[in-house]
Amino acid sequence: xxxxxxxxxxxAEIAKEAGVSIPTVSKVLNGRPDVAxxxxxxxxxxxxxxxxxxxxxxxxRNGTGLVELVFHELDSAWAGQIIKxxxxxxxAERIGVVLSELGGEHRPRxxxxxxxxxxxxxxxxxxLSDVDDTQRxxxxxxxxxxxxxxxxxxxxxxxxxxxxxxxSGGLAATRHLLGxxxxxxxxxxxxxxxxxxxxxxxxxxxxxxxxxxxxxxELIRYGDFFVxxxxxxxxxxxxxPERPTAIFAGSDNQALGVLRAARERGLRVPEDLSVVGxxxxxxxxxxxxxxxTVHQPLxxxxxxxxxxxxxxxxxxxxRNSRIDLATELVVRDSTxxxxxxx
Amino acid sequence: xxxxxxxxxxxAEIAKEAGVSIPTVSKVLNGRPDVAxxxxxxxxxxxxxxxxxxxxxxxxRNGTGLVELVFHELDSAWAGQIIKxxxxxxxAERIGVVLSELGGEHRPRxxxxxxxxxxxxxxxxxxLSDVDDTQRxxxxxxxxxxxxxxxxxxxxxxxxxxxxxxxSGGLAATRHLLGxxxxxxxxxxxxxxxxxxxxxxxxxxxxxxxxxxxxxxELIRYGDFFVxxxxxxxxxxxxxPERPTAIFAGSDNQALGVLRAARERGLRVPEDLSVVGxxxxxxxxxxxxxxxTVHQPLxxxxxxxxxxxxxxxxxxxxRNSRIDLATELVVRDSTxxxxxxx
DNA sequence: GCAAGTTTCGCAAGTCTCTCGAAACTCTCC
DNA sequence: GGAGAGTTTCGAGAGACTTGCGAAACTTGC
Numbered sequence: 173x174x175x176x177x178x179x180x181x182x183x184a185e186i187a188k189e190a191g192v193s194i195p196t197v198s199k200v201l202n203g204r205p206d207v208a209x210x211x212x213x214x215x216x217x218x219x220x221x222x223x224x225x226x227x228x229x230x231x232x233r234n235g236t237g238l239v240e241l242v243f244h245e246l247d248s249a250w251a252g253q254i255i256k257x258x259x260x261x262x263x264a265e266r267i268g269v270v271l272s273e274l275g276g277e278h279r280p281r282x283x284x285x286x287x288x289x290x291x292x293x294x295x296x297x298x299x300l301s302d303v304d305d306t307q308r309x310x311x312x313x314x315x316x317x318x319x320x321x322x323x324x325x326x327x328x329x330x331x332x333x334x335x336x337x338x339x340s341g342g343l344a345a346t347r348h349l350l351g352x353x354x355x356x357x358x359x360x361x362x363x364x365x366x367x368x369x370x371x372x373x374x375x376x377x378x379x380x381x382x383x384x385x386x387x388x389x390e391l392i393r394y395g396d397f398f399v400x401x402x403x404x405x406x407x408x409x410x411x412x413p414e415r416p417t418a419i420f421a422g423s424d425n426q427a428l429g430v431l432r433a434a435r436e437r438g439l440r441v442p443e444d445l446s447v448v449g450x451x452x453x454x455x456x457x458x459x460x461x462x463x464x465t466v467h468q469p470l471x472x473x474x475x476x477x478x479x480x481x482x483x484x485x486x487x488x489x490x491r492n493s494r495i496d497l498a499t500e501l502v503v504r505d506s507t508x509x510x511x512x513x514x
Numbered sequence: 515x516x517x518x519x520x521x522x523x524x525x526a527e528i529a530k531e532a533g534v535s536i537p538t539v540s541k542v543l544n545g546r547p548d549v550a551x552x553x554x555x556x557x558x559x560x561x562x563x564x565x566x567x568x569x570x571x572x573x574x575r576n577g578t579g580l581v582e583l584v585f586h587e588l589d590s591a592w593a594g595q596i597i598k599x600x601x602x603x604x605x606a607e608r609i610g611v612v613l614s615e616l617g618g619e620h621r622p623r624x625x626x627x628x629x630x631x632x633x634x635x636x637x638x639x640x641x642l643s644d645v646d647d648t649q650r651x652x653x654x655x656x657x658x659x660x661x662x663x664x665x666x667x668x669x670x671x672x673x674x675x676x677x678x679x680x681x682s683g684g685l686a687a688t689r690h691l692l693g694x695x696x697x698x699x700x701x702x703x704x705x706x707x708x709x710x711x712x713x714x715x716x717x718x719x720x721x722x723x724x725x726x727x728x729x730x731x732e733l734i735r736y737g738d739f740f741v742x743x744x745x746x747x748x749x750x751x752x753x754x755p756e757r758p759t760a761i762f763a764g765s766d767n768q769a770l771g772v773l774r775a776a777r778e779r780g781l782r783v784p785e786d787l788s789v790v791g792x793x794x795x796x797x798x799x800x801x802x803x804x805x806x807t808v809h810q811p812l813x814x815x816x817x818x819x820x821x822x823x824x825x826x827x828x829x830x831x832x833r834n835s836r837i838d839l840a841t842e843l844v845v846r847d848s849t850x851x852x853x854x855x856x
Numbered sequence: 857g858c859a860a861g862t863t864t865c866g867c868a869a870g871t872c873t874c875t876c877g878a879a880a881c882t883c884t885c886c
Numbered sequence: 887g888g889a890g891a892g893t894t895t896c897g898a899g900a901g902a903c904t905t906g907c908g909a910a911a912c913t914t915g916c
Contacts, residue, residue: 199905
């Protein structure tokens with residue numbers, strides 16, 4: 173802890189207490205060779221006792237800075253998890269987080285970018301959104317780095333991005349259902365133009381191929397990530413003549429919609445229909461039934477992205493600026509073997 | 515103490531008394547980094563002593579302006595609704611929203627306030643949090659207005675605050691349960707030291723009195739607003755020898771915990787146990803069963819608070835700066851008449 | 857025992873920041 | 887459009903820390 177107000181300890185004080193000169197203390201601090209081992213140890217002890225810290229150095233640079241956090245949409249607890257992760261890192265560095273919502277668009281409008289530029293932020297974090305080339309150059313010309321979390325589209329070479337292993341998530345979820353004996357498995361994903369949706373669906377496809385189960389196009393649905401979409405698509409899927417015995421939803425919210433669609437049709441979950449979600453929001457464990465879902469480390473993704481951004485801000489070299497964190501299937505009570513067929 | 519009418523204090527006077535130059539006082543007021551900690555503290559003390567107020571706010575911000583949004587905690591979709599409301603109004607005015615979380619504390623630490631002052635925001639919105647007198651004066655001296663949303667504790671006269679009609683909400687929820695025939699109604703509320711919790715419980719009390727039903731202390735629980743608290747208290751209540759036939763939870767999250775406690779005991783909702791939530795988060799309509807709950811207009815509360823704040827920023831007169839928006843009982847499927855007794 | 861060499865340390869002179877105020881500037885209100 | 891209040895820029899002064907160098911102290915070889 174820094175002792176505010178009170179004058180900070182100086183090497184002069186250390187020197188006095190240790191009975192040596194100021195330069196000697198300095199030399200100890202800098203690991204110079206021309207200090208006797210015994211003297212060094214003694215000085216070191218006094219330094220430790222006083223909890224001496226070298227003067228500010230670069231730490232308090234700009235004093236205050238801002239980071240822009242941009243959501244394409246901030247409904248659902250999803251956003252909360254991300255915000256938490258960013259706050260965690262930024263807060264520790266005493267950097268303010270400015271929130272923006274693009275109101276559903278994946279690309280910000282110029283007007284918005286103008287406002288951002290006027291704020292002279294240290295950097296920008298885009299969540300499920302992106303900027304076009306012109307805007308990218310505008311940021312670059314002002315030396316404002318940016319990071320993308322959970323990218324929506326393809327990114328040019330060199331743009332740092334943090335995501336999660338969507339393909340593996342889709343694979344694991346589908347394998348789990350196959351392992352339970354399901355053969356007619358539907359998937360409701362996010363928008364087709366969002367990369368992470370496609371990766372999950374591809375994981376789903378691969379798992380089916382692997383098991384020798386044919387992929388049926390009418391069982392693959394693209395929608396949005398919201399609860400209403402899950403309900404609509406879920407209803408349609410369940411009204412098909414040969415309805416699926418399991419549905420893999422693109423988000424926990426969608427899964428909620430599917431649960432309702434099932435309930436309205438008198439289908440019990442998991443006895444008559446298995447449902448797998450995606451995200452593992454904190455509530456998912458508390459639903460009826462507790463949701464089997466693919467855990468996505470949202471908070472960690474956000475923290476990681478923020479750390480990368482701050483490293484870029486400091487001008488440090490960042491290797492591995494394209495990271496996908498691991499997803500993990502969490503099995504709860506919304507999945508079970510399919511009902512016996514005849 | 516502010517000396518109204520008398521010639522307003524100027525930073526020149528502060529400077530003289532503190533024995534520093536005018537620019538130094540200005541720098542302290544603006545949170546500039548190039549002032550020694552001891553000097554800063556000294557000047558701050560003189561400022562406070564004189565009750566200095568900056569002449570006029572810079573209402574005519576050149577395009578940029580920031581508003582600080584402070585949560586005592588930002589778990590749960592609760593926070594998302596609030597953020598949305600603030601963004602809505604601030605975004606339209608092209609004002610940036612800086613988010614902070616106090617990490618569970620209801621009062622910010624000085625270090626945090628220093629950062630805020632350095633950012634020179636137009637105003638501050640506190641959500642379920644508050645500042646102490648010294649900090650309040652620090653904001654006042656910089657002419658930074660603030661608004662409190664859903665106050666945790668008592669507020670001094672004149673502090674603008676937007677809340678919701680908690681008492682009416684408690685009353686309506688309890689009356690609804692009484693109307694269904696329930697007599698043994700438990701309530702799980704938020705922390706006892708948070709005002710809105712108490713108001714709800716008082717509404718509950720009044721409803722019981724009205725109906726001539728005795729208030730039984732063991733049916734009144736205070737916890738936190740989270741799902742775990744609902745589960746714990748719910749479990750205890752349901753394990754009582756003469757268990758309640760209805761539970762009125764302090765939040766939808768708590769209600770989720772109660773639902774699980776009921777399920778674990780083989781109690782059906784609403785047949786064996788009625789549950790009422792509070793908040794009406796977007797998911798609540800999609801739970802199993804859809805939750806009867808007290809709708810709190812969180813987004814609107816946040817928008818209103820932001821509007822009031824911006825009016826204060828512009829120096830406009832704000833009458834009715836203490837507003838409670840209406841809550842509304844939303845009846846869904848988690849409540850029903852109590853099971854027949856013998 | 858003495859000269860040569862080595863080690864250890866402090867002096868003095870540098871370098872780097874931090875602080876602060878003079879002067880110039882901006883903004884607002886008459 | 888001038889006066890007054892407050893803000894910003896910039897440079898100088900003051901410490902805080904670093905470094906080169908030399909002097910004492912110590913060691914070693916003969």
